[in-house]
Amino acid sequence: MAIKYIHIDYKKELEKAAKQMIFIHHSDTLVKLILRTIVRTLNLEHASLILYDEARDIYVAHTSSGKTGFKIPKGLTKISKDNPVIRYFMSIDPKNSSQGWILFSAIQFSTNPLHKEMRNQFFLYNAKACIPGFFRDKVIFALFLGGKFDGEDFLPEELNFLSVLSSDTVMAIQNAWFFQDLTEQLHKNKRLFLQTVLALSSAIEAKDHYTQGHTERVIQYSLVIALELKVMGKIPRDEKNLFENLRISSLLHDIGKIGIPERILNKNGVLDNDEKKEMNKHPLIGANILKGIDEFQEPILGVKYHHERHDGLGYPEGLKEEQIPLIAQIIAVADAFDAMTTDRSYRKGLTRETAIRIIEDERNKQFNPVIADAFLNACKKGKV
Amino acid sequence: MAIKYIHIDYKKELEKAAKQMIFIHHSDTLVKLILRTIVRTLNLEHASLILYDEARDIYVAHTSSGKTGFKIPKGLTKISKDNPVIRYFMSIDPKNSSQGWILFSAIQFSTNPLHKEMRNQFFLYNAKACIPGFFRDKVIFALFLGGKFDGEDFLPEELNFLSVLSSDTVMAIQNAWFFQDLTEQLHKNKRLFLQTVLALSSAIEAKDHYTQGHTERVIQYSLVIALELKVMGKIPRDEKNLFENLRISSLLHDIGKIGIPERILNKNGVLDNDEKKEMNKHPLIGANILKGIDEFQEPILGVKYHHERHDGLGYPEGLKEEQIPLIAQIIAVADAFDAMTTDRSYRKGLTRETAIRIIEDERNKQFNPVIADAFLNACKKGKV
Numbered sequence: 001m002a003i004k005y006i007h008i009d010y011k012k013e014l015e016k017a018a019k020q021m022i023f024i025h026h027s028d029t030l031v032k033l034i035l036r037t038i039v040r041t042l043n044l045e046h047a048s049l050i051l052y053d054e055a056r057d058i059y060v061a062h063t064s065s066g067k068t069g070f071k072i073p074k075g076l077t078k079i080s081k082d083n084p085v086i087r088y089f090m091s092i093d094p095k096n097s098s099q100g101w102i103l104f105s106a107i108q109f110s111t112n113p114l115h116k117e118m119r120n121q122f123f124l125y126n127a128k129a130c131i132p133g134f135f136r137d138k139v140i141f142a143l144f145l146g147g148k149f150d151g152e153d154f155l156p157e158e159l160n161f162l163s164v165l166s167s168d169t170v171m172a173i174q175n176a177w178f179f180q181d182l183t184e185q186l187h188k189n190k191r192l193f194l195q196t197v198l199a200l201s202s203a204i205e206a207k208d209h210y211t212q213g214h215t216e217r218v219i220q221y222s223l224v225i226a227l228e229l230k231v232m233g234k235i236p237r238d239e240k241n242l243f244e245n246l247r248i249s250s251l252l253h254d255i256g257k258i259g260i261p262e263r264i265l266n267k268n269g270v271l272d273n274d275e276k277k278e279m280n281k282h283p284l285i286g287a288n289i290l291k292g293i294d295e296f297q298e299p300i301l302g303v304k305y306h307h308e309r310h311d312g313l314g315y316p317e318g319l320k321e322e323q324i325p326l327i328a329q330i331i332a333v334a335d336a337f338d339a340m341t342t343d344r345s346y347r348k349g350l351t352r353e354t355a356i357r358i359i360e361d362e363r364n365k366q367f368n369p370v371i372a373d374a375f376l377n378a379c380k381k382g383k384v
Numbered sequence: 385m386a387i388k389y390i391h392i393d394y395k396k397e398l399e400k401a402a403k404q405m406i407f408i409h410h411s412d413t414l415v416k417l418i419l420r421t422i423v424r425t426l427n428l429e430h431a432s433l434i435l436y437d438e439a440r441d442i443y444v445a446h447t448s449s450g451k452t453g454f455k456i457p458k459g460l461t462k463i464s465k466d467n468p469v470i471r472y473f474m475s476i477d478p479k480n481s482s483q484g485w486i487l488f489s490a491i492q493f494s495t496n497p498l499h500k501e502m503r504n505q506f507f508l509y510n511a512k513a514c515i516p517g518f519f520r521d522k523v524i525f526a527l528f529l530g531g532k533f534d535g536e537d538f539l540p541e542e543l544n545f546l547s548v549l550s551s552d553t554v555m556a557i558q559n560a561w562f563f564q565d566l567t568e569q570l571h572k573n574k575r576l577f578l579q580t581v582l583a584l585s586s587a588i589e590a591k592d593h594y595t596q597g598h599t600e601r602v603i604q605y606s607l608v609i610a611l612e613l614k615v616m617g618k619i620p621r622d623e624k625n626l627f628e629n630l631r632i633s634s635l636l637h638d639i640g641k642i643g644i645p646e647r648i649l650n651k652n653g654v655l656d657n658d659e660k661k662e663m664n665k666h667p668l669i670g671a672n673i674l675k676g677i678d679e680f681q682e683p684i685l686g687v688k689y690h691h692e693r694h695d696g697l698g699y700p701e702g703l704k705e706e707q708i709p710l711i712a713q714i715i716a717v718a719d720a721f722d723a724m725t726t727d728r729s730y731r732k733g734l735t736r737e738t739a740i741r742i743i744e745d746e747r748n749k750q751f752n753p754v755i756a757d758a759f760l761n762a763c764k765k766g767k768v
Contacts, residue, residue, distance in 0.1 A: 019551070019552070019555060022406050022555055022556075022559050023555075023558070023559075053650075091626065135590075160429070167403070168403070171403060171406055171407075172406075175406050175407075175559065178409075178563070179562070179563075179566070182563070182566045182567065182570065183566065185570060186566065186569060186570050186573065188679065189570065189573045189577065190576060190681050192572060192575065192577065192677065193576065193577045193580070195676070195677045196577070196581060196674075196677060197580060197581075197584070199673050199674055199676065199677060200581070200584050200639065200642070200673065202673070203642045203643065203669075203673045204642060253585065255587070258584070258587045258588060258642070259587065261646065262645065262646045285587075289583050289584065289586070289587045289719070290580075290583055291584065292579070292582060293579045293583060295572070295576050296580075
């Protein structure tokens with residue numbers, strides 16, 4: 001009677017676990033959860049699962065050690081598709097996979113050559129039974145069950161139940177793989193986007209000989225300032241996606257220089273008034289280039305207003321104090337620091353220390369004092 | 385006895401359907417499948433499901449008409465969160481959701497005001513029973529079941545079973561929503577990428593006054609040629625992702641012009657030999673700008689070689705015939721056609737007909753004959 005009670009219990013618990021599985025979008029985590037749940041609910045010494053890895057076309061072993069501390073020997077975690085257990089499962093009809101499980105006791109004394117080979121696998125995983133996971137006609141995994149702590153044999157009923165569970169597990173793993181693929185594609189695309197725009201802005205910088213690497217440094221300084229603002233608790237609640245917007249905005253902040261004539265961009269000396277007027281159009285040109293892109297409404301603010309000044313003496317609109325969007329206030333400090341510390345054709349760059357002192361002096365004049373403080377804090381911490 | 389047999393059957397079939405659900409990554413399709421399966425296996429007159437729509441914070445009705453042709457009246461498919469049935473389900477404990485179903489017969493003569501309101505909903509959906517779908521404490525859907533064809537009442541056992549199935553359905557719907565979110569993000573990012581690079585290349589074109597819109601047209605012509613090649617069965621099997629690569633490559637084909645001095649780019653007349661030599665560096669400059677981007681190894685070939693000629697007289701390397709990558713052969717025709725038909729400062733553009741004749745004449749000379757033919761076919765079909 002006690003045994004029957006335990007059975008109902010493990011079924012319920014395993015079924016419950018199976019239902020949670022589809023929300024785990026990482027296959028390794030999923031396998032860990034499954035193994036741990038099986039070991040715990042069936043009170044096993046340990047269990048191992050060898051999982052197909054499509055990219056490498058091999059199987060990879062995962063183990064839950066239970067209370068025995070059983071571990072798969074190092075160097076044996078990568079398993080060829082020619083593994084005899086996999087070969088055996090490939091030879092059976094997946095539609096009858098519920099009868100596909102293998103009991104060690106059934107092959108223990110067999111003289112069949114494949115059975116002999118399989119026996120070695122059972123020794124390796126110290127297993128009493130093995131259950132396949134099929135997706136269509138592919139063996140997605142093989143689950144090796146260690147012995148029970150109470151020394152009892154596996155009942156066919158238990159193995160049948162685990163076989164049904166195994167098809168749920170296959171579904172969950174497939175689902176996780178789909179997610180991993182999509183997420184990876186998403187990351188790849190984001191990286192591609194940043195790399196491409198960076199390559200293009202570097203090409204623009206290449207025309208403006210003395211600013212090479214400027215964009216990359218301004219991105220870095222801007223993010224450091226934002227991080228410091230966060231630590232200081234100075235990012236307003238309604239600033240959503242500040243980091244993402246800042247990354248894009250600082251990446252594109254000088255893109256408008258593409259519209260500035262080369263004779264001005266490359267002038268070997270200080271610009272005269274007319275030239276300066278022309279040069280100062282670059283924030284508006286940049287904003288104009290990007291204006292058609294819906295998702296860039298926030299980043300455009302940084303492009304357009306990164307030459308505004310806290311005291312209202314900047315350009316293009318002479319905005320002051322809180323009229324200047326946060327993103328632009330940040331880029332303004334990052335941009336100024338890099339401009340000051342970089343050599344130009346007609347002057348050498350300032351030292352880090354001098355530039356820091358100027359930013360300190362310009363609190364409340366050129367720069368918003370909170371942003372300047374965030375930058376100065378970051379400097380003190382050696383982050384700039 | 386016959387009834388019992390049917391029961392086992394519907395359970396198995398519904399459970400099978402539930403297992404397939406997690407591979408359906410579109411929630412509307414999923415709902416359609418569920419409704420159809422329930423109507424068919426339980427032999428219902430019809431069934432409706434009102435599904436939560438997070439973006440709009442309302443519920444939306446879906447119907448499977450079964451054999452009765454029942455339809456929810458138009459204009460009633462959007463349902464407020466204040467719907468009395470939803471309100472009722474919100475008031476019960478989701479942990480006991482298996483007892484959450486409502487039988488019409490149980491509220492038919494009730495004088496409870498909420499029951500009265502609920503009754504109207506049952507009339508509207510012509511329903512005999514309603515089953516909730518909970519996710520945590522949220523009502524994800526309400527499933528309205530029409531009558532059975534045999535006129536029998538729903539058994540508590542059936543409703544309990546459908547309640548369990550409903551929690552599987554909730555999981556599957558949540559899973560589909562995750563996928564829809566990810567996929568949408570992916571599409572958004574791709575669009576963003578193309579828009580941004582197009583904005584930047586337009587900015588480069590803005591310097592080269594006479595080529596405005598050139599990039600967009602070359603993308604379009606290139607894709608038309610590739611589509612025609614596909615129809616002709618002339619895309620080699622090992623050309624994977626041709627369309628994706630071609631889109632990016634044609635988008636970036638002139639990006640190297642960013643490195644050409646403005647006096648050459650904007651010269652008001654034919655270039656002299658030295659200037660031409662300088663201008664002809666743009667494919668290499670472009671390839672160089674992009675060379676650090678791993679994913680662009682294929683698109684770079686189009687950027688680098690789109691001025692090669694089939695007869696080997698092109699630049700930068702004088703490649704000929706099959707030495708020229710397919711992607712570059714395609715862009716070469718698209719680019720030449722657009723260059724010929726566009727006005728320049730020192731000459732008017734040729735007519736469409738003259739340009740087509742030139743491309744015909746240049747088969748086997750400037751252009752690969754297969755690509756030229758694909759282009760000419762597309763012209764005949766009015767696609768260019």
